[in-house]
Amino acid sequence: MKISVIGCGYLGAVHAASMVSLGHDVVGIDVDPSKIESLSAGRAPFFEPELPELLAAGIASGRLRFSTDIADAAGSQVHFVAVGTPQLKTGGGADLTYVDAAFTSLLPHVASGDLLVGKSTVPVGTAARLAALVEPTGAKLAWNPEFLREGYAVKDTVTPDRLVYGIGPGETASVDLLNEVYATAVAAETPVVITDYATAELVKVAANAFLATKISFINAMAEIAEVTGADVTQLADAIGYDARIGRRFLNAGVGFGGGCLPKDIRAFTARAEELGRGESVAFLKEVDAINLRRRQRAVDMVVEELGGSVFRRKVAVLGLAFKPNSDDVRDSPALDVAVQLHGLGANVVATDPEAIPNSRRLHPQLTLGTLDEALDGADAVVLLTEWNQYRELDPAAVAAQVAQPLVIDGRNALDAEAWRAAGWTYRGLGRR
Ligand code: UDX
DSSP states (O other): OEEEEEOOSHHHHHHHHHHHHTTOEEEEEOSOHHHHHHHHTTOOSSOOTTHHHHHHHHHHHTOEEEESOGGGGTTOSEEEEOOOOOBOTTSSSBOOHHHHHHHHHHGGGOOTTOEEEEOSOOOTTHHHHHHHHHGGGTOEEEEOOOOOOTTSHHHHHHSOSOEEEEEOTTOHHHHHHHHHHTHHHHHTTOOEEEEOHHHHHHHHHHHHHHHHHHHHHHHHHHHHHHHHTOOHHHHHHHHHTSTTTOSTTOOOSSOOOSSSHHHHHHHHHHHHHHTTOGGGGTHHHHHHHHHHHHHHHHHHHHHHHTTTOOTTOEEEEEOOSSSTTOOOOTTOHHHHHHHHHHHTTOEEEEEOSSOHHHHHHHOTTSEEOOHHHHHTTOSEEEEOSOOHHHHTOOHHHHHHHSSSOEEEETTSOSOHHHHHHTTOEEEETTOO
């Protein structure tokens, strides 16, 4: 099929390249010329495993191209809109400027019978409003939320665990077109939920709200564990054996960040309040508050272990990305903790395998360096993003590098016994 993808960020660039790998012919469009230049040369503008290979193969096949001109969407039968919906600067709501601009600029170039497919995460009610704008063109609108995780974005797009099609009343032709786009996944019997716009929009925010709640639940247990001498990791293992609960997403630590969970729960709360149902999701404010408290707890633990002040003490921060296998530092707990320690006068040297350029752009005041530069002579080592290379560090070798063998494990990712056996003072969040 001929497909256009409007917006080539984390979502759109992966979607465009993945659609080519499924056999389609794709043009990716973005207003940012530097992004388009990079993608056209086969370079991913951000770190995402498997994406560089897909881009190279797609461009070589002649079925993947990129453009800054929205008119190049003309001639495609299906148009995906995958632009960002960041948090408004003035509150928790979602900023729909980019979604609205994408639709307004795209509409003059669509033909009757085309299908416009929203992938962006939007407040419930947005698709119905946009459908009224699309209608006069003779094209149709579907809402098809995306559940991809950064770090696994290609896999999640090519082999999704479910597909959700939000369509207008009686628009079965839209279902047929989407089934053709996702023919490979449909043939593999991937569950497909065919529903209305509102449900499709809500599925996405409900899924993210649930995941955020699960993480904050275990982090709340970590707070209780800290005052009772219990161990949150063992607690998570024990409740996780109950199949109804499950062990995944029960890792206590400095909490969730990234471009999705934090802003999506805030936008959901804002939208529910607009709908007069604020009380239904009032707990999400608590989920957000617990999450932010854990960052503070990590900072406090470093201060506490360094005897009440971090002033001029060298602190090695391992990890800046919001999670491993990503260079994304949007709302990153790791970057936040590093900045707070720096603000308290610590001599922070932070490192990350992929996220240094993005961190430098946001916080040029931080000292960023290699792993060795961070560890050499450190008074405290603080693990904040559980990259494999940090999990696999040899505690004995690192002990020889630092000034003082003190490690704060902000992700409960290290083998506490092994580090203690090598002479370290080990502190985890919510652990004995
Ligand atoms: C999330 C959703 O998982 C995905 O379905 C949606 O499409 C976009 O938002 P992503 O932001 O890539 O994906 O990251 P995810 O893997 O969900 O992790 C989110 C955050 O939660 C990270 O900061 C991670 O470190 C943290 N986390 C995750 C925990 O603190 N504990 C856990 O047990 C799991």
